[in-house]
Amino acid sequence: MQELLRLVHESLPLSSFDGSKVSSSGVKHDINTQEGIRARNSMHNRVKSDLFIPAGGRPNTINENNWRDYLDADGKPSSGLIVEGANLFITPEARQLLFDNAGVVIVKDSSANKCGVVCSSYEIVASMLLETDEFMAVKDELVVEVVDKLRALARVEAQLLFREYKKDPTSALPPASERISRAITRVHDAVLAHFDEVCEEDQQILFTLIEEHLPPKLRELALDRVQQNVPLAYIRSIVASSLASKIVYREGLQFTEALPDSNLGNMALQYLKQEKKVQRLVHDVRSSQLPNKDDIADLLARGGVMYPCVVGHEIAGEVTLAGSEVTDLKVGDRVGVGAEVWACLNKDPNEPCSACANGDDGYCPQRVGTYNYKYKNDGAISYGGFADYVRVAHEYAFKIPDNIPSDVVAPLMCAGTTVFTPLKEAGIKPNDRVGVVGIGGLGHIAIQFAKALGAASVVAFSRSNSKEAEARRLGADEFVNYSDEKQAEAAVGSVNILLITADAKNMPYSTFLSFLAVRGTCIMVGLPDDDIKFNAFHVVAKGAKFVGSNIGSIQNIKDMLEVASKKSVRPVIQKLPMSKVNEGLQMMRDGTVRYRVVLEN
Structure with a gap:
């Protein structure tokens, strides 16, 4: 053992082993003897271990004809986990046979050896950017930073690989490794092909990926030399690889494989631009005086919108x-x-x-x-x-019930459920009067459901008289303009259930709560942007309840569709072709929709 350790410490090959150190009962074999060759070629079959890493040459050592030699007499493998190095030590057929018959988990070389390829890339870039004396001066520090980069790369590769394995534990890992490689290559090639069509401003956004790619010390010393010292083709390849890897590792294979070839390069660019927007927003939030700014910034950085986003x-x-x-x-x-x-x-x-x-x-x-x-x-x-x-x-x-058309049922699936659920759960009694605040996308459906669920009277509350006729056509028995002091005062204590669907800022919640009768219930489904303020007296003095409601459960949606079918609850819609989606969105911003825009494709 001491002789073997000497070879290690002095970085000497095994051929330098001193034969005199072999004991009298020992035998030395090397690759110059038949026994040595046999021992070397069969060691992976004989030595039991937790992990086997074939890192050398000898392609096809384990193949479809000899894979059983890797198992003992009980069918157990020498090692249950193989992390491949390079040079196809195990053939594709043998990988599958070992997994199917012995459960051997194999991490394919295309996953396991990525760090080696990237490390070589860093060597090449460093040689282009640094003089020899500069490199030697920072070599130790640079090595540490490159190792950190490689660890991060290995981590995201492994995370994606095992996310795929979780979806189907009956599938071997190598096919997933191949899919990862194909996905990265596909996006990489699309970005490269799209480069010449990209405007100067967007090219600068793409080139920010060079800064992300370089280790910190290399970035510090030579970022300004990249354009001059590194060939454009190499720069573009680094950019394309970095962006492709970012998208595939972050979003996964299903997302990436679903992206169309026709616009893939541009979609990848838009993905990066949106990420940069989020980063700028995070920076602005951290630099602001907002309360809890760090928590908000962390939330934005972790979540926010995941692009591409299809609404x-x-x-x-x-x-x-x-x-x-x-x-x-x-x-x-x-x-x-x-x-x-x-x-x-x-x-x-x-x-x-x-x-x-x-x-x-x-x-x-x-x-x-x-x-x-x-x-x-x-x-x-x-x-x-x-x-x-x-x-x-x-x-x-x-x-969908047969008597409800598809264009009409669409708004019921969310807006309808949102107002139906709290009205149903409130338990409207035959003598109850139900009020609805806000005659818009939610409120106009709420009036109909309140009536359908048996309210004795439905009262529509709005801040102007402009929707009175519409509210009455929809089934409201009474109409109150709460901006009118006399009408608001007359409505005090007039409803048992009040559903607030409006979401404008600075709404008079104390006024709304005053409309409740004793033991009444106020339900919020609208979500205003500002904090709401109200006088608690209107809740406490009447023994009232102030609650909220989000969307409905599976059973609530089924019940909603049944009531809508039997009682002819129908949203008021404006139809547009999908090609005019931007017009529909502008109508929403302008507040001119009556009352739901339905896009048809």
Whole structure:
């Protein structure tokens, strides 16, 4: 052993081993003897270990003809985990056979050896940017920084690889490694092809990736030399590789593979531009005087909008594909989708969910919204109704009653559910008077549902008289302009249930609460941008309740559709083709919509 350690300490090859150090009962074999060659070529089959790393040459050492030699008489492998180095030590066929028959987990060389390739790239760039004496002066520091970079790269590669494995533990890892490599190459090639079409300003945004790519010391000493010392083709390749890796590792394979080839280079650029916007916003927040500015900045940095983002959360369409375990829907069924596409539904005994167990799946902490959320099981991003196709858990695709047209049912899936749920849960009694504040996208549907659920009278509250006629046509028995002091005073104590759907700033909540009768209930579904203020006397003195409500549960949505079908609750809509989406959005900003814009594709 001491002789072997000497070779290590002096960095000498095994051929320098002093034969006199072999004991009288020992035998020395090297690669110049047949026994030495046999021992070398079969060591991986004989030596038991937790981890095997084939890092040398000898391609096809383990192949489809001899893979069983890697297993002992009981069928157990020499090592259950293999992390490949290079040179295809194991053939693709043998990888699959070892996984299928012995459960051997193999991390393919295309994943395991990426750090080697990147390390070589850093060597080349350093040689272009630094003189020899400069390099030697910072070599030790630079090596530490490069190792840190390589660790970070290995980490994100492993994280993505095992995210893919989690989706299907019955699949071997090497195919996922190959998909990762193909995805990065595909985006890289698209960015390169798009470079000449990019304006000067956007090229400068792309070149910021060079700064991210370089280790800190190299950046400090020679960032200003890159344009002069590094060939343009090499710079572009670094930029393309960096952007492609950023997108694939962060967003995953499903996201990247779904991006169309036709516009992939531009989409990658837009992804980077949006990231830069978020970074600038985070910087501005940290530099501001906002309360809790660091918490806000961290939230923005971690979350925010995930680009590309496909919006749209009130959807009506047809089932185009159903999973093998879906029994309640079939291809061709007409369905509606609201603001939620997945919840845990308390199905995992290891992670009990009290919200879902109580039928409150709309409040599930793991819920996935219809767009710009990540699915918890595979990390994929949810895309909304502006897309050609959407992914939805079957529980959240609801069959549409035959007597409700698709264009009319779409707004019911969120707006309808939002107002129906709290009215249903409030338990409207035959003598109850129900008030609705705000006659807009939510309020005009709330008036109809209040009537449909049996309210004795429905009172519409608005800040002007402009919507009185419309409110009465929708079913309101009375109308109150709460900006008029006399009308507001006359309405004090007049309703048992008050639903606030308006979301304007500086609304008179004390006035609204004054409208409640004793033991009345005020429900907020509108979300104003400012903090609300009210006199607590109006709640305490009447023994009233002031509550909020978000979206509805699966059962509430089913009940809502049934009531809408039987009682002819219909939203007022304005239809536009999907090509005029920007016109529809401008109508929303201007407040001219009556009352929901429906886009048809």
